[in-house]
Amino acid sequence: MHRTPHSSPHLRVLSVLGLLAALLLPLGMGFAPGATAAPTADPVRIMPLGDSITGSPGCWRAVLWNRLKNSGYTDIDFVGTLPPQGCGQAHDGDNEGHGGELVTNVADRNLLPGRLASTRPDIVVMHFGTNDVWSSVAPERILAAYTKLVAQMRASNPDMRILVAQLIPMNPGSCAGCAQRVVDFNARIPGWARANGTDRSPVTVVDQWTGFSTATDTYDGVHPNASGDGKIAARWFPALSAVLDAGVPQDPGDPGEDPVACTARFRAVSSWQGGYQGEVTVTNTSASAVPGWTATVAPANGARLTQLWNGSLTTAADGTATVRNAAWNGTLAPGASATFGFVATAPATAGSPAATVTCTGTAPAA
Secondary structure (H helix, E strand, C coil), X not given: CCCCCCCCHHHHHHHHHHHHHXXXXXXXXXXXXXXXXXXXXXXXXXXXXXXHHHHCCCCHHHHHHHHHHHCCCCCEEECCCECCCCCCCCCCCCEEECCCCCHHHHHHCCCHHHHHHHHCCCEEEEECCHHHHHCCCCHHHHHHHHHHHHHHHHHHCCCCEEEEEECCXXXXXXXXXXXXXXXXXXXXXXXXXXXXXXXXXXXXXEECCCCCCHHHHECCCCCECHHHHHHHHHHHHHHHHHHHHHCCCCCCCECCECCCCEEEEEEEEEEECXXXXXXXXXXXXXXXXXXXXXXXXXXXXXXEEEEEECEEEEECCCCCEEEEECCCCCCECCCCEEEEEEEEECCCCCCCCCEEEEEEECCCCC
């Protein structure tokens, strides 16, 4: 990511030459062929993810967008399945801030993968969990939801950059315990981030709590007013600009013509107290053959894969499994499928077997 350069004498000379060329071309004069403009990179796609603090209307996004643009970050694109909701200043208002949502519900109902598939972000900026804290959801369960969402983000984009907020303070009149519950939950986030960050897909914690006052920076003890919007944007800006300055790997594929698209489908073959046998079918849905594939299996309810056949298994600390094709079942023609099976252990109270599964196809060699 490069900032827009300031004007210089050299650039002014180039501008004069460009004007001269424009005057000479109508007279039949031109330049020697052969030089072509370098292709421009796609804008970096940034998804603001959360609840009403992010999206209803979430005017800190407008403040952040304009600060980024005014600081020279011109090749960015805020993305989300929700449209802008005003805010009184021009900005890219696309977002994924759903009013009233609990992050635990989003994880339990697997709502995020479809939203990621529609928008294909490179960076996620997440302030999520306020409604869970208000509803007295245990911090462990909220962090488990965070972990599941991170796995889904990486299934969408293995190079995803993830910025996670320590929540702004909350002190509504109808929730006497909310203020302390936010403090208790925020204290857990840095340790969770250290356990879940990777070199390829780092997790950055952004402190949105310190210096934020529910008395002066919100209009109801929960949602930011103009002062709060400014403070939230000011905290996101250095963390996000650091990620942009470091450079973000981008998926070169076209969302409408992905040459390595595939789907994954899970089914439970059998189950017993303390475990089950599962099966995942990977199908090449692209128009060309793929030389390999990788699937991600995120078992629900605390289950973990312990045995696997017809592929190679790597398991993360949170139980999310990455399965790569075996040597003999990687190449798939358009429409062709491969299946791998596994055995998983599960708590006695886990209920029916369930798992979130995704896949990516390996790009053919150029």
